[in-house]
Amino acid sequence: MTWLAIVVGAAIGAPLRYVIDRGVTGRVAGPSPLRQFPWGLLIVNVSGSALAGVILATTTGDLRLLLLTGFCGAYTTFSGFGWEANRLWGAARGAFWTAVLVMPAACVLGFVLAWRATSLVWS
Amino acid sequence: MAQGAVTFVPVSRLAVIALGGVLGSLGRYALALALPFSGPGHWPMATFLANVAGCLAIGFLATSARVASGPEWVRPFAITGILGGFTTFSAFALESGVLFDAGHVLLGVAYIAATMTAGLVAVRLGALAADHGGSA
Numbered sequence: 712m713t714w715l716a717i718v719v720g721a722a723i724g725a726p727l728r729y730v731i732d733r734g735v736t737g738r739v740a741g742p743s744p745l746r747q748f749p750w751g752l753l754i755v756n757v758s759g760s761a762l763a764g765v766i767l768a769t770t771t772g773d774l775r776l777l778l779l780t781g782f783c784g785a786y787t788t789f790s791g792f793g794w795e796a797n798r799l800w801g802a803a804r805g806a807f808w809t810a811v812l813v814m815p816a817a818c819v820l821g822f823v824l825a826w827r828a829t830s831l832v833w834s
Numbered sequence: 835m836a837q838g839a840v841t842f843v844p845v846s847r848l849a850v851i852a853l854g855g856v857l858g859s860l861g862r863y864a865l866a867l868a869l870p871f872s873g874p875g876h877w878p879m880a881t882f883l884a885n886v887a888g889c890l891a892i893g894f895l896a897t898s899a900r901v902a903s904g905p906e907w908v909r910p911f912a913i914t915g916i917l918g919g920f921t922t923f924s925a926f927a928l929e930s931g932v933l934f935d936a937g938h939v940l941l942g943v944a945y946i947a948a949t950m951t952a953g954l955v956a957v958r959l960g961a962l963a964a965d966h967g968g969s970a
Binding site for chain 1: 843847848849851852853854855856858859860862863866885888889891892893896910913914915917918919920921922923924925926927928930931934935946949950953954956957958961
């Protein structure tokens with residue numbers, strides 16, 4: 712049951728990440744450093760981290776495993792971000808440093824705000 | 835490809851990504867069961883190892899000529915699917931947030947800095963290995 716919850720969550724999260732990242736990147740990608748920035752993965756990772764805050768505050772058991780470990784875990788990605796940052800190191804140094812500083816800060820902030828806000832409303 | 839063009843994503847590619855994502859996520863879950871996060875004051879070892887190992891693998895696979903010249907499904911399956919599912923930003927943000935929230939600010943900052951640094955170095959090392967020894 713536990714494993715099945717993760718299978719279901721991940722089977723939705725991983726393709727959704729691809730569709731959103733591809734959709735965003737296809738619209739903004741261009742030669743300027745600002746357009747080189749991995750906006751698609753930023754949107755995916757920040758929204759997934761904020762959603763993880765809501766889920767942590769409101770669910771338990773198998774539902775939490777499905778939504779948090781399964782869906783949010785597969786929807787967000789660190790390796791894709793690492794690969795993008797590596798590409799930016801060679802292509803746009805300013806965008807590289809922005810990504811390295813902004814991505815974790817935005818994700819942690821998104822998570823804490825969503826977690827705190829939901830905990831207040833929920834209790 | 836023309837910028838702004840609406841591009842068609844085949845359902846088969848989404849299925850291949852979903853399958854890879856499930857396999858990677860189960861691997862991440864197995865690692866979390868083996869090395870559980872003990873909460874505030876503790877280092878989130880499972881997520882740290884998954885993210886750094888995934889970065890090493892993506893550096894190698896995304897640079898590998900064998901992957902580039904392989905069947906069309908290999909990249910979405912292995913990179914977007916397995917590695918995307920195995921690594922995670924939400925657990926990384928969650929654990930950092932929990933550490934900060936409990937007052938372990940130094941540990942939280944160290945966790946973020948160590949994950950980012952080790953992850954980026956790992957991507958580079960994986961890419962270098964594929965460039966120099968990938969065909970050996």
